[in-house]
Amino acid sequence: xxxxxxxxxxxxxxxxxxxxxxxxxxxxxxxxxxxxxxxxxxxxxxxxxxxxxxxxxxxxxxxxxxxxxxxxxxxxxxxxxxxxxxxxxxxxxxxxxxxxxxxxxxxxxxxxxxxxxxxxxxxxxxxxxxxxxxxxxxxxxxxxxxxxxxxxxxxxxxxxxxxxxxxxxxxxxxxxxxxxxxxxxxxxxxxxxxxxxxxxxxxxxxxxxxxxxxxxxxxxxxxxxxxxxxxxxxxxxxxxxxxxxxxxxxxxxxxxxxxxxxxxxxxxxxxxxxxxxxxxxxxxxxxxxxxxxxxxxxxxxxxxxxxxxxxxxxxxxxxxxxxxxxxxxxxxxxxxxxxxxxxxxxxxxxxxxxxxxxxxxxxxxxxxx
Ligand code: GDP
Ligand code: MG
Numbered sequence: 001x002x003x004x005x006x007x008x009x010x011x012x013x014x015x016x017x018x019x020x021x022x023x024x025x026x027x028x029x030x031x032x033x034x035x036x037x038x039x040x041x042x043x044x045x046x047x048x049x050x051x052x053x054x055x056x057x058x059x060x061x062x063x064x065x066x067x068x069x070x071x072x073x074x075x076x077x078x079x080x081x082x083x084x085x086x087x088x089x090x091x092x093x094x095x096x097x098x099x100x101x102x103x104x105x106x107x108x109x110x111x112x113x114x115x116x117x118x119x120x121x122x123x124x125x126x127x128x129x130x131x132x133x134x135x136x137x138x139x140x141x142x143x144x145x146x147x148x149x150x151x152x153x154x155x156x157x158x159x160x161x162x163x164x165x166x167x168x169x170x171x172x173x174x175x176x177x178x179x180x181x182x183x184x185x186x187x188x189x190x191x192x193x194x195x196x197x198x199x200x201x202x203x204x205x206x207x208x209x210x211x212x213x214x215x216x217x218x219x220x221x222x223x224x225x226x227x228x229x230x231x232x233x234x235x236x237x238x239x240x241x242x243x244x245x246x247x248x249x250x251x252x253x254x255x256x257x258x259x260x261x262x263x264x265x266x267x268x269x270x271x272x273x274x275x276x277x278x279x280x281x282x283x284x285x286x287x288x289x290x291x292x293x294x295x296x297x298x299x300x301x302x303x304x305x306x307x308x309x310x311x312x313x314x315x316x317x318x319x320x321x322x323x324x325x326x327x328x329x330x331x332x333x334x335x336x337x338x339x340x341x342x343x344x345x346x347x348x349x350x351x352x353x354x355x356x357x358x359x360x361x362x363x364x365x366x367x368x369x
Contacts, residue, residue, distance in 0.1 A: 005354045007033040061344045070248035078247040079127035079311040080240035085170035086156035091186040094223035117259040117271040118313030119300040123233040159193035163201035183218035247310035252331035253277035268319040280307040288327030289345035291338035292319035
């Protein structure tokens with residue numbers, strides 16, 4: 001049930017909270033401005049002050065905006081979205097950089113490559129999207145907000161170090177998210193490299209690679225030397241084919257915020273991953289409790305786009321504020337709808353904050369008595 005603080009209720013009625021508290025006192029209830037009240041009492045107070053109450057549930061405000069199902073008839077294949085995970089120092093960053101560099105060299109000459117938290121490469125004419133934010137943090141932040149951005153997890157295991165605690169953590173993350181794993185056995189250039197030891201160790205954690213009779217694809221690579229990177233990309237495309245990833249590019253866009261920051265010159269900049277639909281310049285979007293009108297769409301190569309297709313990561317300019325990594329975004333039909341959702345979400349966040357600090361004050365009082 002939706003609750004509200006006395007202060008917030010007073011604000012929304014344009015009344016002084018002291019008058020609300022006075023009224024409650026007359027009813028025999030001693031309360032403070034920060035106290036949270038139930039909807040029934042809020043309704044009583046509101047009618048006492050001559051207001052009518054419209055109870056707004058999350059589903060009312062956000063109905064038909066987020067998690068809107070694709071029209072099956074419009075589904076077309078979309079590129080896979082890949083996250084790289086694994087133990088510290090096993091070569092996640094090196095691998096991401098190596099894959100990116102390969103694509104830059106083969107891509108348009110002189111293309112500006114900027115870091116936007118995700119990038120796209122092409123392999124044999126097919127696109128692959130890599131999420132390039134520090135693997136674990138992004139993955140868990142997004143999952144905590146109920147957003148799943150990843151289709152495939154690349155598990156990097158250094159061949160000279162084998163399975164380590166964060167390798168196991170990564171396996172568990174991927175498994176609980178239901179995301180298939182591809183194993184990249186890295187650092188095979190090193191003298192102490194032992195790929196079969198890695199495969200055996202993975203068996204213990206129920207990751208059964210192909211050569212051991214399982215279904216998990218594995219590729220021996222060297223991020224340092226650039227060995228077998230194309231093999232890894234092919235494995236990703238193969239896995240992607242098995243997954244039959246599809247989206248509807250004809251609908252309005254929905255997706256997830258990969259990262260966002262306030263840029264001195266450009267204002268709020270949100271890197272978003274379009275998960276379905278097509279995001280266009282001029283679209284009105286809601287992301288978390290922020291909204292905006294898309295002013296510019298910029299790729300990781302610095303190119304300005306008019307529209308971004310499913311699985312494409314793009315920087316979005318034009319937000320009124322800075323959303324959070326992991327926030328879901330969606331295109332809405334009007335600015336007023338965008339404002340309504342953003343304000344609703346800001347209010348919910350504020351009320352949670354008030355409730356939290358009220359709880360903290362309570363415990364402080366208890367501690368001191
Ligand atoms: P991360 O912590 O998983 O992101 O690992 P890094 O990419 O930062 O790599 C950790 C260290 O391993 C760095 O010193 C890299 O140069 C080195 N490294 C990464 N990949 C390879 C590789 O394929 N071969 C060798 N010999 N060293 C590598
Ligand atoms: Mg790293």
